[in-house]
Amino acid sequence: MIQDLMISKLIVKNYFEKFENYLDVDVAIVGGGPSGLVAGHYLAKDGFKVALFETKLSPGGGMWGGGMMFNEIVLQKNTIDILKDFEVDLKDEKDYYVVDSVQMTSSLIYKSSRAGLKIFNLIRVVDVVLKDDSVCGIVINWNPVEYMSLHVDPITVISKKVLDATGHPAELTSILVKKANIKLYTPSGKIEGEKPMNADLGEKETVENTKEVFKNFYVCGMAANGVFGGFRMGPIFGGMLLSGYKAYKILKEDLRKG
Ligand code: 48F
Numbered sequence: 458m459i460q461d462l463m464i465s466k467l468i469v470k471n472y473f474e475k476f477e478n479y480l481d482v483d484v485a486i487v488g489g490g491p492s493g494l495v496a497g498h499y500l501a502k503d504g505f506k507v508a509l510f511e512t513k514l515s516p517g518g519g520m521w522g523g524g525m526m527f528n529e530i531v532l533q534k535n536t537i538d539i540l541k542d543f544e545v546d547l548k549d550e551k552d553y554y555v556v557d558s559v560q561m562t563s564s565l566i567y568k569s570s571r572a573g574l575k576i577f578n579l580i581r582v583v584d585v586v587l588k589d590d591s592v593c594g595i596v597i598n599w600n601p602v603e604y605m606s607l608h609v610d611p612i613t614v615i616s617k618k619v620l621d622a623t624g625h626p627a628e629l630t631s632i633l634v635k636k637a638n639i640k641l642y643t644p645s646g647k648i649e650g651e652k653p654m655n656a657d658l659g660e661k662e663t664v665e666n667t668k669e670v671f672k673n674f675y676v677c678g679m680a681a682n683g684v685f686g687g688f689r690m691g692p693i694f695g696g697m698l699l700s701g702y703k704a705y706k707i708l709k710e711d712l713r714k715g
Contacts, residue, residue, distance in 0.1 A: 482506045533660070
């Protein structure tokens with residue numbers, strides 16, 4: 458006979474074991490869009506302890522909906538190695554591949570989770586931990602608490618590195634700048650702000666702009682273009698995958714340096 462009490466006990470026990478274990482990590486990734494998931498996948502595969510926090514019920518960010526809710530996405534051919542790792546069905550269209558956006562997004566989530574990335578959905582990152590002019594963690598709360606403006610204090614996750622993968626709003630970098638009054642590693646020392654649509658430049662820039670922007674604090678994906686003043690690119694997703702991959706490479710090197 459199925460025991461109702463046991464179901465509840467197993468959920469609570471296993472969640473809190475996982476949660477407690479991931480309160481202290483190598484990398485905290487903020488945002489579960491394509492760039493954050495790709496970075497998390499490769500870092501976890503290499504054995505780093507990585508937690509990804511996503512405020513929504515479903516990770517995947519802006520990838521589910523393709524372009525204007527037409528659920529196909531377009532990728533450049535130089536993403537083939539990453540696409541192979543995620544085992545998606547590719548349609549060859551001359552200079553591009555086209556992939557079903559639902560298959561692509563679910564594969565990013567599934568394969569990164571299988572690689573060891575711990576994904577915590579429904580949790581919103583609301584602040585960073587700052588000590589001695591260096592970021593050393595994040596501050597989290599339940600999304601519904603933030604959504605309903607309930608007066609409930611958040612808790613802290615300690616992390617060697619933090620990756621802002623929050624997409625267009627570059628939300629965590631904005632919080633860092635606003636609250637800590639620090640200078641970012643950008644030309645103005647502030648958030649430069651996202652430029653309008655230019656798919657060609659935007660795709661190049663999102664990779665170029667993927668880097669450390671303050672001590673132990675990194676940006677990738679659209680957040681990188683928002684912070685460094687790059688163009689948007691719309692529903693072409695090669696840059697997001699390549700940005701996530703670059704974030705992985707930089708973080709891996711910096712973590713190994715100590
Ligand atoms: O926006 P998003 O998909 O970020 P990305 O990886 O990819 C951008 C593309 O989807 C698209 C584009 C390229 O063609 O322009 O927009 O840069 O995913 C960002 C995720 O971060 C979550 C948000 O719900 C989304 O799933 N997020 C945002 N702020 C927070 C957050 C926060 N404070 N805490 C936790 N998650």
